[in-house]
Amino acid sequence: MSDWLRYLFLFVIVVLLQVIIGNNIHLFGVAIPFFYIYFILRLPLSLSVNWVMTLAFVLGLTIDIFSNTPGMNALACVVLAALRKPVLNLYTPRGEDYAEAVPSIRSFGMSLYVRYALTLSLCFCAALFLVESLSLLNIGRLIARVAASTALTFLVILGMDSLTKSGREKRL
Numbered sequence: 001m002s003d004w005l006r007y008l009f010l011f012v013i014v015v016l017l018q019v020i021i022g023n024n025i026h027l028f029g030v031a032i033p034f035f036y037i038y039f040i041l042r043l044p045l046s047l048s049v050n051w052v053m054t055l056a057f058v059l060g061l062t063i064d065i066f067s068n069t070p071g072m073n074a075l076a077c078v079v080l081a082a083l084r085k086p087v088l089n090l091y092t093p094r095g096e097d098y099a100e101a102v103p104s105i106r107s108f109g110m111s112l113y114v115r116y117a118l119t120l121s122l123c124f125c126a127a128l129f130l131v132e133s134l135s136l137l138n139i140g141r142l143i144a145r146v147a148a149s150t151a152l153t154f155l156v157i158l159g160m161d162s163l164t165k166s167g168r169e170k171r172l
Contacts, residue, residue, distance in 0.1 A: 007043070010164075011059065014039045019066045030141070031148035033156045036063055036073075037124050040080050041117060041157065042164070044102050045088070049081075056081035069132075076128035083123050091115045105161050117157045118150070125149045 017035040025033055040056050060077030067073065091112055092098060098108075105113045125146045133142055 030145045031152045034153045038160045052081045072131045079127045080124045087119050121153045122150045
């Protein structure tokens with residue numbers, strides 16, 4: 001039960017961070033930090049795909065309600081949730097047991113976690129900004145927004161992961 005309360009607390013914190021701080025930061029008019037994807041990245045790998053997708057949709061819809069965006073964040077969060085395990089399988093060797101792990105630098109190690117978080121941040125930002133623009137007419141600006149937001153979001157994720165600590169994380 002305490003794990004669910006911890007995740008509920010994390011859910012509320014990332015939504016508040018995004019609504020209060022993240023939606024008001026636009027570095028150079030292109031980079032936006034997305035605090036809330038840390039919640040999806042942090043969900044235990046033992047959680048079923050249906051639960052992960054449902055939680056991602058609820059998180060994205062919550063952000064959409066507060067940000068006045070019609071379903072764009074919900075779509076990008078569901079794409080992120082769907083890509084979590086395939087991306088992890090891409091970077092882990094065959095036979096590696098990670099089913100009980102909670103993704104973090106401490107459980108995955110720096111190299112694997114950096115690849116995992118960076119790839120998923122890129123996929124999320126690409127999905128969100130492609131849906132937002134609905135066009136490839138200004139591809140230079142789209143690429144700049146995806147690259148800058150991915151870098152800023154990745155730094156935010158690393159910072160948030162360094163602040164969280166769980167004694168129940170299994171080291172791979």
